[in-house]
Amino acid sequence: MSQLNIKLNGVETSIEAGIDGFKLFTDKSVIALRVNGEARDLAYRPVSGDAVEGILISEPDGLAILRHSTAHVLAQAVQTIRPEAKLGIGPAITDGFYYDFDVEQPFTPEELRAIEKQMDRIVRSGQRFVRRVSNEAAAAIELADEPYKLELIGLKGSSADLGDGAAEVGAGELTIYDNVDPQSGETIWKDLCRGPHVPSTRTVGNAYSLTRVAAAYWRGNENNKQLQRIYGTAWATKDDLKAHQERLEEAAKRDHRRLGQELDLFSFPEEIGSGLAVFHPKGGIMRRVMEDYSRKRHEESGYEFVYSPHITKSNLFEISGHLAWYADGMFPPMKLDQEVNELGHVTKQGQDYYLKPMNCPFHILVYRSQSRSYRDLPMRLFEFGSVYRYEKSGVLHGLTRVRGMTQDDAHLFVTQDQMEAELTNVLNFVLGLLRDYGLDDFYLELSTREEGNPKFVGADEIWERATNTLAKVAQDSGLELVPDPGGAAFYGPKISVQARDAIGRTWQMSTIQLDFNLPERFDLEYTSSDGSRQRPVMIHRALFGSVERFFGVLTEHYAGHFPPWLAPVQVVGVPVASEFGDYLDEIAVKLRARGVRVSIDHSDDRMQKKILNHTKAKVPFMLIAGGQDRDNGAVSFRFRDGSQENGIPVDVAIERILEAINTKAQV
RNA sequence: GCUUCCUUGGCGCAAUUGGUAGCGCACCGCACUUGUAAUGCGGGGGUUGCGGGUUCGAGUCCCGCAGGGAGCUCCA
Numbered sequence: 001m002s003q004l005n006i007k008l009n010g011v012e013t014s015i016e017a018g019i020d021g022f023k024l025f026t027d028k029s030v031i032a033l034r035v036n037g038e039a040r041d042l043a044y045r046p047v048s049g050d051a052v053e054g055i056l057i058s059e060p061d062g063l064a065i066l067r068h069s070t071a072h073v074l075a076q077a078v079q080t081i082r083p084e085a086k087l088g089i090g091p092a093i094t095d096g097f098y099y100d101f102d103v104e105q106p107f108t109p110e111e112l113r114a115i116e117k118q119m120d121r122i123v124r125s126g127q128r129f130v131r132r133v134s135n136e137a138a139a140a141i142e143l144a145d146e147p148y149k150l151e152l153i154g155l156k157g158s159s160a161d162l163g164d165g166a167a168e169v170g171a172g173e174l175t176i177y178d179n180v181d182p183q184s185g186e187t188i189w190k191d192l193c194r195g196p197h198v199p200s201t202r203t204v205g206n207a208y209s210l211t212r213v214a215a216a217y218w219r220g221n222e223n224n225k226q227l228q229r230i231y232g233t234a235w236a237t238k239d240d241l242k243a244h245q246e247r248l249e250e251a252a253k254r255d256h257r258r259l260g261q262e263l264d265l266f267s268f269p270e271e272i273g274s275g276l277a278v279f280h281p282k283g284g285i286m287r288r289v290m291e292d293y294s295r296k297r298h299e300e301s302g303y304e305f306v307y308s309p310h311i312t313k314s315n316l317f318e319i320s321g322h323l324a325w326y327a328d329g330m331f332p333p334m335k336l337d338q339e340v341n342e343l344g345h346v347t348k349q350g351q352d353y354y355l356k357p358m359n360c361p362f363h364i365l366v367y368r369s370q371s372r373s374y375r376d377l378p379m380r381l382f383e384f385g386s387v388y389r390y391e392k393s394g395v396l397h398g399l400t401r402v403r404g405m406t407q408d409d410a411h412l413f414v415t416q417d418q419m420e421a422e423l424t425n426v427l428n429f430v431l432g433l434l435r436d437y438g439l440d441d442f443y444l445e446l447s448t449r450e451e452g453n454p455k456f457v458g459a460d461e462i463w464e465r466a467t468n469t470l471a472k473v474a475q476d477s478g479l480e481l482v483p484d485p486g487g488a489a490f491y492g493p494k495i496s497v498q499a500r501d502a503i504g505r506t507w508q509m510s511t512i513q514l515d516f517n518l519p520e521r522f523d524l525e526y527t528s529s530d531g532s533r534q535r536p537v538m539i540h541r542a543l544f545g546s547v548e549r550f551f552g553v554l555t556e557h558y559a560g561h562f563p564p565w566l567a568p569v570q571v572v573g574v575p576v577a578s579e580f581g582d583y584l585d586e587i588a589v590k591l592r593a594r595g596v597r598v599s600i601d602h603s604d605d606r607m608q609k610k611i612l613n614h615t616k617a618k619v620p621f622m623l624i625a626g627g628q629d630r631d632n633g634a635v636s637f638r639f640r641d642g643s644q645e646n647g648i649p650v651d652v653a654i655e656r657i658l659e660a661i662n663t664k665a666q667v
Numbered sequence: 668g669c670u671u672c673c674u675u676g677g678c679g680c681a682a683u684u685g686g687u688a689g690c691g692c693a694c695c696g697c698a699c700u701u702g703u704a705a706u707g708c709g710g711g712g713g714u715u716g717c718g719g720g721u722u723c724g725a726g727u728c729c730c731g732c733a734g735g736g737a738g739c740u741c742c743a
Binding site: 098106107109212213214215216217220221222223226227228229231257261262268270273274321322325326328329357358360389391392393394395396401489490491513540574575576577578579604605606607608609610611612613615616622624625626627628629636638642644646 | 670671672678700704705734736738739741743
């Protein structure tokens with residue numbers, strides 16, 4: 001046999017010509033090959049000069065192949081049970097996979113279980129995934145019954161944007177994967193697919209599960225038909241699957257909607273309407289503490305506080321351009337003052353008033369209320385501004401996506417020369433403040449304009465300068481920077497600060513936007529040192545995004561175990577018997593005098609019951625006192641984790657509590 | 668907005684094929700006076716989200732609306 005030279009796992013190796021990946025890697029945990037950087041099936045036969053590595057089932061690329069192969073098994077199972085189901089696409093996604101089907105009747109949960117059973121049978125039957133190169137004409141005939149696949153083949157020909165469909169056809173050769181029965185050699189099922197796949201359905205194993213069914217627009221376009229999408233999760237081992245399910249349970253326990261109910265923080269009364277929250281006393285305390293601290297920091301950093309009304313005549317948003325671009329996202333107008341005679345003719349022109357979806361035009365009017373000099377700049381106007389947006393009903397989600405919210409909104413008016421320094425300033429201010437609230441793992445996203453999209457207004461060179469300035473500031477921060485092309489606001493590019501929470505999920509927090517457009521629209525000016533009229537640049541920035549949303553994110557981050565400075569009740573006193581209640585009341589008086597939020601539980605519950613109740617309420621400090629403590633002028637701490645320290649002198653206990661509050665420590 | 672599922676006392680849940688609403692927690696009262704995650708007894712509270720329809724009879728079936736969950740699309 002002739003030999004050929006390849007680079008095997010980085011080492012120059014001579015192998016027999018014509019042997020495939022199965023021979024090169026006998027380790028069963030190798031499920032595919034990486035050939036010259038590209039994933040291939042194990043059946044691939046290396047040619048001279050190839051750089052070949054094994055892809056392990058446990059590595060990210062391997063998991064993606066496993067998940068995509070599981071999607072094929074799902075599709076085969078569905079077509080076994082519902083032969084009329086037409087195939088959409090079936091890619092791997094984070095933690096799993098999905099496959100879209102066009103079916104007359106949506107899948108029921110019971111049917112999902114039947115499909116899982118059928119998948120098990122397919123997995124056990126050990127069908128081989130066999131790659132076959134086809135061409136557009138042949139595939140079109142072969143897949144005549146699969147209209148969506150035909151569309152993808154057509155799109156491939158036209159080099160249109162395939163989106164998620166890239167997994168099916170992608171670049172290069174058009175391929176079909178046959179599922180071949182190992183005994184008979186018969187092809188049982190096939191799918192248009194770029195691959196690669198695991199060698200056999202048996203490799204899929206048993207660490208997968210179908211999770212839910214939902215509708216999804218074909219090719220992600222809401223003008224297209226909705227297909228039924230089945231989601232699943234798939235892992236290398238059963239333990240990994242279990243760990244994943246436990247992570248989901250952990251996330252569910254932290255859900256701010258659930259904790260908001262359990263901890264009595266806020267609610268969404270049906271009578272008020274979707275996406276409109278009320279904060280209860282406990283949530284109200286937290287919100288006030290959050291806002292007070294933010295105000296204090298803004299004051300220290302040179303911001304000035306303004307207030308503006310919740311409604312305005314339409315004219316304001318016509319000038320700003322919001323009505324032209326975002327009327328759909330605004331609550332419809334209140335039509336006022338119009339008078340009509342008996343004949344239906346308008347005798348007095350009315351006015352349309354809108355609830356404000358943004359604060360910027362109001363702050364602009366504050367700026368414009370008098371002639372400004374370069375000496376006034378930078379001018380930093382801050383407001384907790386309540387805005388209302390008519391979010392589509394399907395997107396509302398707890399406090400994180402609402403119809404009424406309060407932004408911690410500021411608009412900075414600066415000269416072109418001050419722009420970069422001020423942006424750097426703002427970014428550092430934002431990051432510092434977020435850290436104070438307990439978030440400390442960040443990365444930045446730079447959202448820029450999409451070429452040729454008419455949504456973005458303003459001259460090219462202005463966009464370029466704004467984008468370059470933001471990019472420089474972002475880079476100088478030293479934080480990881482992720483590009484987000486097309487994500488800019490219509491009036492300018494933005495940096496957004498993304499924060500990772502305690503269990504690694506990322507949340508978009510603050511945004512900093514540069515805007516040359518609104519100063520133009522409102523004809524803003526300042527007199528420069530040489531007496532000439534100049535146009536200021538605007539910086540929009542919200543740090544929490546909205547107070548509501550930030551509240552929700554912090555709730556999930558802390559899983560309701562708020563650090564003492566934020567906790568609605570910081571200390572609860574539990575007397576061992578009611579006769580010790582007075583003693584605790586004396587301590588409570590001292591704590592209250594120092595501003596601590598403390599209550600003493602005088603109810604006639606057993607003390608064990610009281611401990612249970614306050615543990616469930618996630619109170620940071622419980623102070624327990626009985627005869628021994630009273631005799632010694634002491635108190636006993638019980639902490640959230642159930643640990644305790646007995647016999648702490650009262651003054652020491654008070655200092656410890658104050659220390660924790662003042663340093664914003666977590667306990 | 669679209670697809671789909673859901674809605675029973677403050678909260679979490681039950682109610683066989685449509686037969687006239689139960690439980691736990693919470694709440695109120697009484698007793699107990701307690702040393703680290705549920706003391707005992709008793710009591711009150713729901714025309715089953717709202718509006719229509721089918722039926723002798725609807726929490727259960729049908730239609731509409733509202734609110735919620737999941738996903739899609741969207742997010743100035």
